[in-house]
Amino acid sequence: MTILNVLDAQGVTIRFGGLTAVSEFNLSIRPTELVGLIGPNGAGKTTVFNMLTGVYKPTEGEIRVNGVDTKSLKACDITKLGAARTFQNIRVFKTLSLLDNVRIGGHIHYKYSWADSVLHSVKFREHEEQAAQEAIELLSIFDLAHRAHDEARSLPYGDQRRLEIARALAAKPKLLLLDEPAAGLNTGETAGLMAQIHEIRDRFGIAVLIIEHNMELVMGICERILVLNYGKTIAQGHPEAIQNDPVVIEAYLGEPADA
Numbered sequence: 360m361t362i363l364n365v366l367d368a369q370g371v372t373i374r375f376g377g378l379t380a381v382s383e384f385n386l387s388i389r390p391t392e393l394v395g396l397i398g399p400n401g402a403g404k405t406t407v408f409n410m411l412t413g414v415y416k417p418t419e420g421e422i423r424v425n426g427v428d429t430k431s432l433k434a435c436d437i438t439k440l441g442a443a444r445t446f447q448n449i450r451v452f453k454t455l456s457l458l459d460n461v462r463i464g465g466h467i468h469y470k471y472s473w474a475d476s477v478l479h480s481v482k483f484r485e486h487e488e489q490a491a492q493e494a495i496e497l498l499s500i501f502d503l504a505h506r507a508h509d510e511a512r513s514l515p516y517g518d519q520r521r522l523e524i525a526r527a528l529a530a531k532p533k534l535l536l537l538d539e540p541a542a543g544l545n546t547g548e549t550a551g552l553m554a555q556i557h558e559i560r561d562r563f564g565i566a567v568l569i570i571e572h573n574m575e576l577v578m579g580i581c582e583r584i585l586v587l588n589y590g591k592t593i594a595q596g597h598p599e600a601i602q603n604d605p606v607v608i609e610a611y612l613g614e615p616a617d618a
C-alpha cells in the first residue's frame with residue numbers, strides 16, 4: 360500500500376499584480392517528515408504557508424492536503440483536513456486564558472450543535488470536558504499547564520509562541536506549519552523549542568514544515584530543506600548539502616545582517 364503524502368504542492372504560483380511572489384513551487388511531504396523552508400526576507404516563505412492553508416488561492420498549480428485538492432476549500436476546511444499553522448507574528452487571544460486559547464484551536468472538530476451549546480446538553484458538557492483535558496495535555500508539553508487559567512498576555516513572549524503551537528496542535532493536524540517559531544527567542548529558548556518540536560513529531564506522528572531564520576534550528580532538526588529566493592526554489596536537499604551550496608550562500612550573502 361502506498362502511504363499518502365500529507366502534502367503535495369505542484370507548480371504552485373501566485374502573482375500579486377505584477378509581482379510573482381511564488382513561482383512553480385513543488386513540495387511533497389510524507390507523514391512524520393520534518394522539513395525546513397528557508398530563504399532571505401521577502402523570498403515568499405510566508406506566502407507559501409498562506410497558500411497551503413487557504414489564506415491565498417494560487418494563481419496556478421495544485422495543492423493537495425492528505426490527498427484532497429484544496430482549490431475550492433476554505434481555510435477552516437483545510438485545517439480540518441489536517442494542515443494547521445502558526446503565524447510569523449504572534450496571534451494569541453491576549454485576554455483569554457491559555458486553556459481557552461488552546462480550546463479554540465480544537466473547535467473545528469466539535470460535533471455538538473448550536474442548540475446543544477445553548478442548552479448545555481450532556482453531549483455539550485462531555486465535549487467541553489474532553490476538549491479541556493486535551494488542551495491541558497497540550498499545555499503540559501510546553502510546561503504551561505500550571506498557568507492554564509492565566510491570561511495569555513501575562514506570559515513572556517517565548518511562552519506565547521509556544522502557546523500558539525499548542526493551539527495549532529489542538530486542531531489535530533497531520534501537517535504542522537510553523538512560521539519562524541524561534542523568532543525573538545534567546546539561544547536557550549531556541550534549544551528548548553527544537554527539542555519540543557522533535558517531541559511533538561514523535562509523540563503525535565505528524566509532519567512538520569518549518570520556516571525559520573535561525574540556521575541552527577533548521578539545520579539541527581530538519582531532514583530536508585527547501586530554499587526560496589525571489590519566489591523561486593533555488594535548492595533543496597539534506598541540511599549539509601544546503602549549507603555548502605554556493606547558490607544558497609550567495610542568496611544569503613545579499614541579505615542585510617539583521618534580517
Ligand SMILES: Nc1ncnc2c1ncn2[C@@H]1O[C@H](COP(=O)(O)OP(=O)(O)O)[C@@H](O)[C@H]1O
Binds near residue numbers: 375378398399400401
Ligand atoms: N497580499 C499581498 N499583496 C501583495 N504582495 C504581497 C502580498 N503578500 C506577500 N506579498 C509579497 O510577496 C513577497 C514575499 O513575501 P513573504 O511571503 O512575506 O516573504 P517571506 O515570508 O519569505 O519573508 C514580498 O515581496 C511581499 O511583499
Ligand SMILES: [Mg+2]
Binds near residue numbers: 406
Ligand atoms: Mg515571512
